[in-house]
Amino acid sequence: MKRSSVGRAWIFVAALVIGVVFLAPIVALLSRVDNVVLQETLQKKTFTTSLMTTLVTAGAGSGLSVFFALFFARTFALYSWRAKRVARLVLLIPFLIPNFVLATAYVIAWNPGTGLLNSFVKFPFGLYGTWGLIVLFAVSHMPIAFLIFEDRLRRIDSSLREAARLSGAGAIRIFLKIDLPLVSPSIWGALALCFALNIAAFAIPAWIGAPERAYTLSYRIYQSIQLGGLDGFPQAASYGLVLFALVLPTLLILALAHRGGKKYETISAKASRVRVEEPQGRSWVFFQFAFATYHLFAWLAPLSMLFASTLVPRGCLQANGLACLSELNFLTYRYVLLELPETHSALTGTFIYGPLSALLILVLSLLLLMTFRESKWAVRSSELTFLLASSTPGAVIALGLIMVLSGRFGINLYNTAWIVVAAFMVKHMNLAFQPLRAGLDSISGSLVEAARLSGASRSETWRRILLPILRPELIGGFFLVLVPILGELTMSVFLVSPQYHSVGTLLFDLQDYADQSSAAALSILLVGTVLLLNELTVRLTNGRLGY
Amino acid sequence: MMATFNIKGLKKNYGRTEILKGIDLSVAEGEFVSLLGPSGSGKTTILRCIAGLERPDAGELTMGRDKLSSQTDFVPPEKRQLGMVFQNYAVWPHMTVFENVAFPFRVNRLERKSPTEISRLVRAALDLVRLKPYELRYPHELSGGQQQRVALARALAMSPRALLLDEPLSNLDAVLREELGAEIRRLQQELKLTTILVTHDRREALSLSDRIIVLEGGKIEAEGSPESLYQNPPTAFVASFISGGQTMQVRGASRTLLPRRWRVATGAVGESKIVSRIYLGNEYEYWAENPDYAEKIRFFAPEKIEIGKSVALEYEA
Structure with a gap:
């Protein structure tokens, strides 16, 4: 059923408005780049x-993330065992918990002075500085690469491996000669994605890099504003431009990897088979050992120290070490919740x-999809807009929004909570729009046509057919957006105002005041909430969304 | 109220591709008409134009006295009172069998019905397709054939002015296909319902229809009763598509030959040498080489003939 020309014009205008509104902050910031300041900034040694x-x-x-992700993903994709869902959740926990929580845990466990784990295992080459940044980037984004590889490896027809095996290849050779070439586009894609996330990260550089003066570009943007206020804007914009320029090629690589992935698509026919086997033998023992060791050091031990530090008198662990564990209490939680x-x-x-x-993100996504339902180009252009916005470093979006929403264009949201809401919408629309679009695409057009032929109007068809079918995507989309928002810091730290504080910004302040116990208690509360939300997502969507 | 369809000069383009090149056809009240043709012939597009799911670029479409579509008018699908059964069932997965069939009554604002009345009508429709015991089940708890029956019940429940069938049997296995095909025909005759079936399966069209319209390249190639089209195909394409006919060069002239018109002359030894044989259950399908024909002759015979044997074949013109 084609739309009238008025309908098509309306769709065009709506798509244009979406493009302008969502990309305005990015354009505004980049247009603020002063050539002279840019030249000066680029020539400074601090920039280099x-x-x-x-x-x-x-x-x-990102290289380390991809290496570990490939190792774990192969076993998860090819084998099935009893506690696999729990093991998968264990693997994905660093992805679910906010970066600043993970960084706080590492600081409590391995800070050079009072780190609780220093007496057991020293952090190689010291926690603060370049090495710490590399390890935390690798740990926090490994699960993203894992999800990409697991999905790709699952799609490989098992007969391809069986044929290699019958040809005489062993497990390692099959992995190197069959699996790796087939997932190679995904490797580039995962590298690009992790790289983009790493360069845009703020919490890890602030917690781990800054104490050793290992400043990343995103931290430099923060510093420019902190030290210079509004006068620091041109310099911050210059750093933002460079950061944005670094992200753009990664988007291109992602797009190419997606196309390459299609070329390697090995499961499309009904006849293809994907067999999942029971793991066994020495390689299974090795995998279990590697899995346990990795996760023990990557997050279990530091997070346990974080938790332990919330159950003892404040400052006790740092002063007396693990001997404090004999005085367990919940006073820190009481202080954080009632007295701070x-x-x-x-x-x-x-x-x-x-x-x-x-x-708001969910409602806007839904309204757009309802409007654009019969216009593929409008859906695609919106999707591209949201993808570009979500790939833009948070610092760039935050500074752009300050410029756009400070009254210059008739709207002044600066120093209110609404500017943070706007920032979340720009950054995270992609997370809701994509699963909803995919869900809508998977609904056969004949279901809608059957409803229309039964006498239902367009709105009735949405209300009675499409929305009930889309319910899992709606619930899942809400949580998919909420989880990263709860753990957001990069944009909040720029947009914080007397009217808006978040757990992230408070943790950032507590870190500055060296009140680690309170920071730890808040972190644990946040982690508990996020894990609960994840479990809710899994249950409410029958395992279709969540982890 | 049953309907007579009249279609004049129906045209439809997708981009630069001409899908329908000016279709004229009519369907009488209570008639079962099949639109038969290969993929891309435009048969589904005609059905979707009748349903209102596609807006024609040109032409006029009337149902009874109502103009459904013309250059100036277009009645949306929800106002046409047509029942349609889709190839992929289109049974809503979040509704039970009962709710699926009741849906048309619940959304029809013009003819509000009481819950008791709706229950009665839904159960009557489910009874028609023998699905009454399944009314509380969800689609995923039903087989493919049962799901298609739900779709049929839904289409019939609202007493449509006509029934549109878009390859409704092609996703079913052979046994179910025959069973449901027979049931559709039984219901159509019982309810005297104007029905248009889209199919690319000649056996389906031959066994179910009162009349077949053969389409090729967006145009009507031929139309007629199943018997007349099968026995006297008017064109080489129809002969090939419906009767499995062969167009061959015979002594310099092009002729269309139907495999069922060949007879094996008993006792005579001829020039046709059997090269291939397939057992079909009640007869055999043969391929034979004959020096007078450029290609192998295809024919059917009840008796078993050894491969390599030469037989005399006679063609009944």
């Missing part, structure tokens, strides 16, 4: 050092404006 730190840490971190004056506004910011932003 920061660029190198960014490239080296982001590059090495900033907690109330931080919790309001995170748990009121977070869900509100997620809801």
